[in-house]
Amino acid sequence: MSKTQFFTSLKNEVARIDEAAISKRFEHLIEDFNGDPSPKAIIEGQTISIFNSNDYLGLRHHQALKQAEHDASSKLGTGPGAVRFISGSFAVHRQLEKKLAAFHGRDDAMVFSSAFATNLAVIFSLIKGQNKDSxxxxxxxxxxxxxxxxxxxxxVRLANLESDAKLIFKHLDANSLSEILSTNSEKFDRVVIITDGVFSMLGEYQDLKALRMVVDKYDDKFKEGVLLIVDDCHGVAAFGKTGRGTEEISGAKAxxxxxxxxxxxxxxxxxxxADQVVIDYLRESAATYIYSNSISPGTAAAASASLDVINSSEGQKMIQKLANNVVDLKNQLTAKGFKFAASSVHPIQAVLIGDTAKTRDLTKEMYEKGFLVTNINYPVVPKGRDEIRVQLSASHTKEDIAAFVQAFSEIGKKLAII
Ligand SMILES: Cc1ncc(COP(=O)(O)O)c(C=O)c1O
Structure with missing residues (x-):
């Protein structure tokens, strides 16, 4: 009886989510890719151009990555077999970590099953303060x-800090951060500042140079200093002249x-x-690294090959092509009368629609015309700021972008958006 009641509560919660039209479980299933130079997905038998993927350089279809993954899996097996410190560390994991450290100009790197798992463990390990076994x-x-x-x-939640030990600075506002530091300098031994590099709703990025100045200014005002952690998941291999992301764009390091x-x-x-001492400490303390599998050897080999491509002249051309695609799309949509929700130089371009129903209709009709985009609605964004998030890739051709703009404009006119 009690479990029935529990399941009824779950059902009600799902119904509430469906009612609010914010369900996430009815996603499209990609059955295949058509394999042309700018691969289109096959969904329910229809050919679909993807304008909402994070595959910014188009590398997931690159032959060198596929080959590396295939070779490593053939030799080493499809799974890691254990967590890293038992018998799940392969030479290819270490090789990847060394390449990542070199790519970002750091002492060392650690690979996790996902960036979500990375953030959970890195943040918790570096901020847990009051635990007696910490x-x-x-x-x-x-x-x-x-x-x-x-x-x-x-x-941050995992660390279960007192409310006065977890504060928020205004979005993208280094002055707001500075004010918080100045009013708290007597009260804490150390500070950890955490930010996204690129914010995925609008494609804006944190000005790390401005943040770095604040961090450096306050570093000696706290007994153990001020540490800056940046999560640049949407920045790395996506923008910056050589694909180093927000650090490269803003000219300062985390x-x-x-x-x-x-x-x-x-x-x-x-x-x-990070620095060697941080990585050594994290290898001893990061729970999602110690107690959870890493990526498979095949995936590590693919990632390693990806770094080689990005560092090559071919990769540099991809980065340039992506940057050109961003400018092309912005110019063409602006010429058609569309407005953007933010001024972004990133491959995330948020087209401002401002109306929830129209945003949903636009997404639906774009799909019917063979394009996948993402609508982002209130309450994820403020009322009146509903947007279509378009994500570009270096694999998009000029023709893909032109076809996208044409379909988007036709529907935009029909819905009286432009
Ligand atoms: C800023 C940011 N951090 C972390 C993640 C999680 O990345 P992963 O899919 O590797 O867990 C994402 C993915 O959406 C992200 O946008």
Whole structure:
């Protein structure tokens, strides 16, 4: 009887979500890709151009990655077989970590099953302050950007800090951060600041140079200093002249940088890069690394091949092509009369629609015409800021973009958006 009641509560919650039209479980199933140079998905037998993927460089279909994955799996098996410290560490994992550290100009790197798992463990391990069995004891203040990704929020939640030890600075506002630091400098031994590099709703990025100046200014005002953690999942292998992301765009570095291998790198998994001492400490304390499998050897080999491609002249051309695609799409949509929800130079371009029903209709009709985009509605964005999030890839051709703009404009006119 009691379990029946429990399941009824679950059912009611699902019904509430469906009623609010925010369900996530009715996603399209990709059955195949058609294999042309700018691969289109086959969904329910229909050919669909994907304009909402994080595969920013188109690397998930690159032959070198597929071959590397195939070769490693053939030799080493399809799964890691154990967690890293038991018998799940392969040479290919270490090779990938060394390449990631070199890519970001850091001492060392650690690979996790996902960036979500990376954030949970890195953040918890570096901020847990009051636990009696903690490796790090001390009085830590955590300050987060108000629009940080869910994985950061959950990492902070795990640490179960007192409410006055977890504060929020205004989105993208280094002055707001500075004010919080100045009013708290007597109260804490150390500070950990955490932010997304690129924010995925609008494609805006945190100005790390401005943040770095604030961090450096306050570093000696706290007994154990101020640490800056940046999660740049949407920045790495997506923008910056050589694909180094927000650090490259804004010309300043984080103390601890988290990235994903599952977006621009075209593989899967997450990682952190930092000074040797931080990585050594994390290998001893990060629960989702110690007690959970890493990526398979095949995935590690694909990610490793991805880094080689990105570092090559071919990869640099892909990055340039992606940047050109961003400019092309923006120019063409602007010429048609569309407005953007933010000024973004990132492959995430949020087209401002401002009306929930129209945003949903536009997404639906785009799908019927063979294009996948994402509608982002209130309450995820403020009322009147409903948007269509378009994500570009280096694999989009000029023809793909032109066809996209034509379909988008036709529907936009029909719905009286432009
Ligand atoms: C900012 C940010 N952090 C972390 C993640 C999680 O990445 P992963 O899919 O590798 O867990 C995402 C993915 O959406 C993200 O956008």
């Amino acid at each position: 490796l790090v004891s001390g009085n830590t203040l955590v300050i987060s950007d108000e629009l940080n990704h869910r994985s950061i929020i959950d990492g 103390d601890v940088l988290v990235g994903t291998l599952g977006k621009g790198f075209g593989a899967d998994g997450g990682y952190v890069v």
